[in-house]
Amino acid sequence: MTDSLDLTTDVLVIGGGPAATWAALKAAQAGADVVLADKGYCGTSGAAASAGTGIWYVHPDPLEREKAMASREALGGYLADRRWMARVLDQTYDGVNELATAGRYPFPVVDGRPLRRGVQGPEYMRRMRIMVRRAGVRILDHSPVTELLTAADGSVAGAAGHRLQTDEPYRVRAGAVVLATGGCAFLSGTLGCHVNTGDGHLMAAELGAELSGMEFSNAYAIAPEFTSLTKTAYYSYATFYREDGSVLEGAGSQRGRSVIARTLLREKVYCVLDRADAATQAKMRLGQPNFFLTFDRLGIDPFTQRFPITLLLEGTVRGTGGIRVVSDDCATSVPGLYVAGDAATRELICGGFTGGGSHNAAWAISSGSWAGEGAARYAARLGPAAARRTVTGAGEAGLRPTGTARPAETHRDVVAAVQAEVLPYDKNYLRHADRLTPALATLHDIWREVRSGLHGAGADAVRTRQAAAMTAHARWMYTAALARPETRGMHKREDFPAQDPAWRHRLLVGGLDEIWIRPDEVAPVGPEEWASLGRPGFERVTERAYARAAS
Amino acid sequence: MIEIVSRERCITCDRCVEVCPRNVFDRGEDGVPVIARQADCQTCFMCEAYCPADALFVAPLAQPVPPDSPLRDEAHLAATGLLGSYRREIGWGRGRTPGAAVAVGPELPHKPPPIVNPATGRTEILERTSR
Numbered sequence: 192m193t194d195s196l197d198l199t200t201d202v203l204v205i206g207g208g209p210a211a212t213w214a215a216l217k218a219a220q221a222g223a224d225v226v227l228a229d230k231g232y233c234g235t236s237g238a239a240a241s242a243g244t245g246i247w248y249v250h251p252d253p254l255e256r257e258k259a260m261a262s263r264e265a266l267g268g269y270l271a272d273r274r275w276m277a278r279v280l281d282q283t284y285d286g287v288n289e290l291a292t293a294g295r296y297p298f299p300v301v302d303g304r305p306l307r308r309g310v311q312g313p314e315y316m317r318r319m320r321i322m323v324r325r326a327g328v329r330i331l332d333h334s335p336v337t338e339l340l341t342a343a344d345g346s347v348a349g350a351a352g353h354r355l356q357t358d359e360p361y362r363v364r365a366g367a368v369v370l371a372t373g374g375c376a377f378l379s380g381t382l383g384c385h386v387n388t389g390d391g392h393l394m395a396a397e398l399g400a401e402l403s404g405m406e407f408s409n410a411y412a413i414a415p416e417f418t419s420l421t422k423t424a425y426y427s428y429a430t431f432y433r434e435d436g437s438v439l440e441g442a443g444s445q446r447g448r449s450v451i452a453r454t455l456l457r458e459k460v461y462c463v464l465d466r467a468d469a470a471t472q473a474k475m476r477l478g479q480p481n482f483f484l485t486f487d488r489l490g491i492d493p494f495t496q497r498f499p500i501t502l503l504l505e506g507t508v509r510g511t512g513g514i515r516v517v518s519d520d521c522a523t524s525v526p527g528l529y530v531a532g533d534a535a536t537r538e539l540i541c542g543g544f545t546g547g548g549s550h551n552a553a554w555a556i557s558s559g560s561w562a563g564e565g566a567a568r569y570a571a572r573l574g575p576a577a578a579r580r581t582v583t584g585a586g587e588a589g590l591r592p593t594g595t596a597r598p599a600e601t602h603r604d605v606v607a608a609v610q611a612e613v614l615p616y617d618k619n620y621l622r623h624a625d626r627l628t629p630a631l632a633t634l635h636d637i638w639r640e641v642r643s644g645l646h647g648a649g650a651d652a653v654r655t656r657q658a659a660a661m662t663a664h665a666r667w668m669y670t671a672a673l674a675r676p677e678t679r680g681m682h683k684r685e686d687f688p689a690q691d692p693a694w695r696h697r698l699l700v701g702g703l704d705e706i707w708i709r710p711d712e713v714a715p716v717g718p719e720e721w722a723s724l725g726r727p728g729f730e731r732v733t734e735r736a737y738a739r740a741a742s
Numbered sequence: 743m744i745e746i747v748s749r750e751r752c753i754t755c756d757r758c759v760e761v762c763p764r765n766v767f768d769r770g771e772d773g774v775p776v777i778a779r780q781a782d783c784q785t786c787f788m789c790e791a792y793c794p795a796d797a798l799f800v801a802p803l804a805q806p807v808p809p810d811s812p813l814r815d816e817a818h819l820a821a822t823g824l825l826g827s828y829r830r831e832i833g834w835g836r837g838r839t840p841g842a843a844v845a846v847g848p849e850l851p852h853k854p855p856p857i858v859n860p861a862t863g864r865t866e867i868l869e870r871t872s873r
Contacts, residue, residue, distance in 0.1 A: 297843040488827075
């Protein structure tokens, strides 16, 4: 082991995907000194890099914008906020244009006009890394953060972690921190998401941050069985079949996914993309080349041959729950701590329905930009005094057990036990109190074991912390799922199959040893509220509401 | 999962060691990277995209393939053009057009279109109910 790395900076960004890179870029452009620490390699890690994604990029034409805002509102159970949608659409438009010009992303040109409504992951993140480096950001790859550091007044003051390739601990003291650690997919095997274990949520909760919308955490994606290729869009061209060759009635990639889940509990489900004609097939290959890697390498023609499929949990990567945002610059309720991308709640633009694809991509650009700028301003206000603060490590579960420490290897058992409660379709997808209640009780038991005995040091701490993070995440999810006795957005309760108008509010959850839950004081802003309040006056209304909520 | 680091093709640039988001590779003593932690591989294909020598192969399965699988047979994969196919598809490498520049997918239908008639290759309003 060598001397450990100890850095001081204005803004520390934790994560290396789209939201992290936008945050680092905008913080640096605002004049801050920035360090970005990624669990993997900034440019390949996270849900976006290995995929391709649409972007919610809409021309600033009032009619088009109105249509865009209305598009997922009903699906999301009217829990979104039109004020946020409007500003995300503005910010995303600017960000994507910056990616095209300063970032030189080679967007396709159709009929002489650039088409900027989607990106290929590898190219996008390669360009983002270049932009971030050009802006002077110091990048620490393969450097997972294991805990946040706090100052005496409870504000965040940096983070500590472990550099995997040199096997050394490191520490970064910072005026402000942006968490852009992604959602949590519980190591389900969904594409590119092994790094998405909800680490940021755990670290934020240890400092007292609130989470929102954790009941909207049961997105499942279609993949060919035994593969990681969860790219669901093209299943719009699929017919689904039972083992005996008969058509699985009601099954579909969009509304009929629960039929697939229910069937998979009993038997295998097969699929053929037999609704794509020759011209469509050619376009599909150009649009998402990695979709076909699996089939080409297994020697399957997906347009004519049946192949078995499965559903993999995408948790809060594609679900919309996450750390609560309390201001326009994406601050959390912890001073100095900002949040961006899938680590944050995306209910503000999606409500309770999947933020997958274009909305999440837009949110990453927008929330990343705001969080980066907000963190830069916060650090500038603190000035050089920030570096003189006495700091303490805030990590608990998996790092500092309250009882007798057990070997770090037990993290595997913890992960398997948590997966047994969150992956099964009959527990998480097709929800019912009869199954959620015992699952939550089991998860609480797992947490008690984790808290008292799970312990790792060095590189092992990365794994024990992941296991702890997943356990906490699952408990917030099911606490919120049980607290919402209705069906809304992706949260479908078999025991409460209808949407209940009395529950049109967001749910906040938090705490670790003791979990608390309460309704959000800030009301959603649907089309009617938006129309009646009008934009300028309304901005002040929400600011007051946020101030009340934060006090 | 990552199955092959071709000793023949590898130019010992260590790019895969650097870019793998799961830190699966270690530097080999002779310069050729070693698959040190295959169980950590997330089958994301990113190492292949970044390998300038098309020396890596990721089988599309989330578990290791048996030793006698064609997906571990380098000669077979080279002959069938599968080695390096991801980099080719996304247009990375000298002299290629970036795939991003031509990535215009189909406009996704709001509800599934009718099934294609295999004889004509076109969609027809003839729903099969079983096969």
